[in-house]
Amino acid sequence: MSVVADAEEPGEHRGIVPDTLAEVSTREAEARPNTTLERKLGTFWRVQTVGWLFSAVFGFVSRIIAFEELAFALTLTAVLEPIGFSLTALAHSFFRDRIRGGVTLMVVVVALILSVLAGLSQMLVADAIKTAMLTQSDPNLVSGKLVIPAVYYTLVFMGWSLAYLWINAEVDVRTARVQRGEAREAALYAELNQLRSQLDSHFLFNALNVVAMEIPESPDIALEMTKRVAAYLRYSLAHHDQRLCSLSEELEAVHNYLRIQELRFESRLNYKFNVDPNIEKAQVPHLVMQPLIENAVKHGLATANGYLAISVTVERRGAQLALEIRNSGQLKTQSRDRPAVGLANTRRRLELHYPDRHRLTIDRTEDEVIVRMTLWGSACYA
Template sequence: MRLGARFWKVQFLGWLAYAIACYVLSLPGLISGGFVRHLAVIQFKGYRSLIGLAISAGLAFLFSWLWDRKPRAWVLALAGLVSSVPLAAVWLVVLRSATGSQPVIHPDFAHDLLNYDIVLLAWIGLFLSYAYRLDLEAERERALRALSLASESRWQMLRYQVNPHFLFNALNSIRALVDEDPGRARNMITELAEFFRYSLLETQARDVPLGDELRAVRSYLAIQRIRFEERLSVTFDVEPHAEEVRLPGFLIHPLVENAVKHGLDARKGPLELRIRAARVGNGLEVEVSNTGSLRPSPRDSTEVKGRVEGTGTGLTNIRERLAHAFPGRHRFELREDGGWVRATLSVELARRQAA
């Protein structure tokens, strides 16, 4: 266990508080004493705390060494009892010798030894509590790091799942357009490059402005409109302030891809797609809706009160990433409403984003 600067600061302040407390407790016996008497008591209490500080520093190294070896609780308790008694005797002998206020061996020696031993035992108990807290903090940090890495892995897996599939379809369309319509082929290549610039470079950051992701979504949809022509109609309704909000990268694109893929598969006629984003109070709401109806798969879907939950890996990924980025501050649902399929997510923003 590493004894950092915070520990030594608390150690010093604790023994200073101990000296002050000992002096305050001595005040009733000093009512009739003069300045010299007060000064002598202050000096005695100061020496007492300094020696206690030195002894506890040695105990800190001893018990940190023991703690790193993960002993059983009874071993730590036994080590505390065995070490505290002789160290309390050393504390008392050194203090009496340094101040010369009383003989080292005096009638109240056993009583004083017990008092000093209790102080050291209390210090050992506090130190072990501190060590346990440090271990809990380290374990919590490891758990959060593991959760973050797992979330990052799921995101990378989603990117690798989306990009090759989309690239394959886009390249096939470009190939078909090269001879038929070179201008549209060039436009499609430009939009494809813009989409992958966001996908491969900008989303390396943990969070990205919503506006950046929507620009990549526009490139994606521009390619799809070239592929499907009049079968796909797209409308954006995005508030300017909403574009400034930072969200985990690649959070909206799976909703748009699902809407296009499942919407076109389910309909023989044209598909209308709407993307809306707005600030609502101190939060953000994004909705991706498309004409059509939900056709949940019995294998991976559950219907609850008219809503369909958990349709597909991409939506499960979105739920997990929202739970990680906005724990207890998000809502996500997929529902059918009057001939439209609506995927809606809303998040409550932190103060620095909500301002």
């Protein structure tokens, strides 16, 4: 039968995640430099330059084929393409601030009207050049054929305008999606840090209570326990900025905790480790086993007739890392009024580090409690 329990004292640490996490992530997002505009500007000028260079090459070849006049084709290209480049650059400056809140129907209508006007202006410039250069050589080339260039240049500017608006709208959507993802990631990092800090305070609370109980009757043992608690906390502080640690480091932390309990319970506590040495470098969340070991000590000694045996087994099963903690005794029923911080903390950290890739169960038999933790793959948010 699977049940949930925790080694927690009444009234402590109400809640797992503080209400200010959203504020933390918002401040972090605001503190980051906003480079989105700079990236968009750089991308625009690169695309703008390449696009009009391609237009110049295409237009130059088309004009040679249409007019069979190299000088005329070169002149048209040298005049019209820079004008087109300049007009679209002005359009970019005009629309840049007006589409930050999104592309509206009015913006599209204005863009189409400006495209028609730009197309007509290009037509007039082209007609003036044709009149100046080709009248003497062949008057038939300039006799009122204005519709085709007007339509061509208008379509060019309309295509540019619609592409510009669509690309900016798409970039804004993707940027917003990325920013939401970054804000969520920042909130998750903040939550992981808070959960880790909560474990430290949770351990310190319980450890100091244990030391306080030993002071009246066994001051020497209490002094040695205090030293070991200090050593344990020194280890924790040395790794405070690490969300993950090697399995060997995690097991050493468990060893340190059990050594503290040994001073208190002496021969009534017996523990052993069965760990595959080939997986000691595997990365696991820091202090992920600590609350489970605390549960084993607290609930086990209270129900195991004065003697507690704990075994810790860790092995690799294909892509899975399997951890098992067994302790003699029974699992005490957890009161609803008692905040199961330690176990809830562990479950939440596993959800963040191994989303949909973990399993944590607590089962019991007549004389034994078995905790099994299975982790798939590598942890997220290292």
